[in-house]
Amino acid sequence: MLKQVALIALMGMSASAMAGQWQVKVGGSVVAPTEDTAVAGVGVVQADNEYAFTPSVEYFFNDNISTELLLAAPISHDVTLDGVNAVKIKHLPPTLTVKYNFKNSTGFTPYIGVGGTAFVAWDESERGPLTGTDVKVKEDFGFAGQVGFNFKPADAKNWGVFADVRYAQISPEVTVKAGDTTVAQFDLDIDPLVYTIGYSYKF
Numbered sequence: 731m732l733k734q735v736a737l738i739a740l741m742g743m744s745a746s747a748m749a750g751q752w753q754v755k756v757g758g759s760v761v762a763p764t765e766d767t768a769v770a771g772v773g774v775v776q777a778d779n780e781y782a783f784t785p786s787v788e789y790f791f792n793d794n795i796s797t798e799l800l801l802a803a804p805i806s807h808d809v810t811l812d813g814v815n816a817v818k819i820k821h822l823p824p825t826l827t828v829k830y831n832f833k834n835s836t837g838f839t840p841y842i843g844v845g846g847t848a849f850v851a852w853d854e855s856e857r858g859p860l861t862g863t864d865v866k867v868k869e870d871f872g873f874a875g876q877v878g879f880n881f882k883p884a885d886a887k888n889w890g891v892f893a894d895v896r897y898a899q900i901s902p903e904v905t906v907k908a909g910d911t912t913v914a915q916f917d918l919d920i921d922p923l924v925y926t927i928g929y930s931y932k933f
Contacts, residue, residue, distance in 0.1 A: 753788040753796075755892060757928025761805055761823075765901075765919035772914050773812040775904075777819070777922075780807055784926055793833040798843065798876075800825040800896075804852050809918070816860045819867055820852040825898065827876045837883060837890070843876035847898040849920075864907045867918070872899035880930055888932050896924040 759782045766776035782805045788798040806820045827845035849870040856865050878894020901917040 751790045751932055753790065753930055753932040755786045755788060755798075755928055755930045757784050757786075757892070757926040758782070759784040759802070759924050759926040761807075761922050761924050763807070763920045763922045765921045767916060767919045769914055769916045772916075775809060775811055775816070775916070775918060777807040777809050777918065777920050780805055782924075784924070784928075788829075790831075790932075794831050796829045796831060796841075797845075798827050798829055800827075807920070811859050814858050816856070816858050817865050818853075818855045818857070820854075821867070821902075822848075822850040822852055823898065823900075824848050824850065825874045825896065827874055827896075829876065831880075837886075838879060838881050840879045841877070841894075843874075845874045845876075847872055847874040847900065849900045849902045851902065860906065862908065863913060866905045866907075868903040868905075870900055870902040872901070874898050878926075882930075882932075890930040890932070891928070892930050893927045896926070898922055898924065 761780045761782055763777040766774055768774050782802050784802040786798050786800045788796050790796040802823050804820050804822055806818055808815050809817045809819055825847040827843035829841045829843035831839050831841045833839055851867040854865045854867055856863055875897045876894055880890050880892040882890035900920045904916055904918045906914045
């Protein structure tokens with residue numbers, strides 16, 4: 731399904747490529763989960779903060795409307811159980827937002843965006859209290875929001891700098907098994923805020 735959505739999005743953007751402009755953004759992010767999960771009979775489960783390399787591609791339909799696709803490298807979260815490392819989860823977080831850019835006569839352009847995000851499970855490895863069990867994490871989809879700004883210095887032709895904050899509503903289902911027995915099954919509430927700063931280049 732993700733491949734189909736990506737293909738449709740790329741086809742749509744390619745069809746109108748002559749009408750607007752492309753922008754490539756390269757940034758570094760702090761991914762900060764805002765929730766934890768209390769699992770009955772198990773304890774409190776929580777994902778930790780992580781750093782990530784977060785490039786993205788943006789297409790401008792006009793001066794105000796654009797769409798941005800976040801193409802982050804795989805992100806790893808150490809997940810704790812009652813404060814003790816229990817499992818490492820690696821995932822991809824493709825996120826697509828439609829943005830409104832508050833274009834003005836200065837080089838400072840604030841923007842807001844809304845869209846959707848996905849949690850694509852990449853790998854899981856058990857440790858500590860979950861050693862000897864089998865942990866599986868499902869894919870998940872959710873709402874995404876974005877607010878930030880792009881700044882292009884007066885003497886810069888195409889380059890600029892940007893900073894933004896994203897919110898992603900993500901709660902993937904986690905299943906913990908010991909042999910053929912399901913020990914626990916729950917939604918891991920992550921719902922991260924993603925703080926990003928970096929460089930932009932507009933074609």
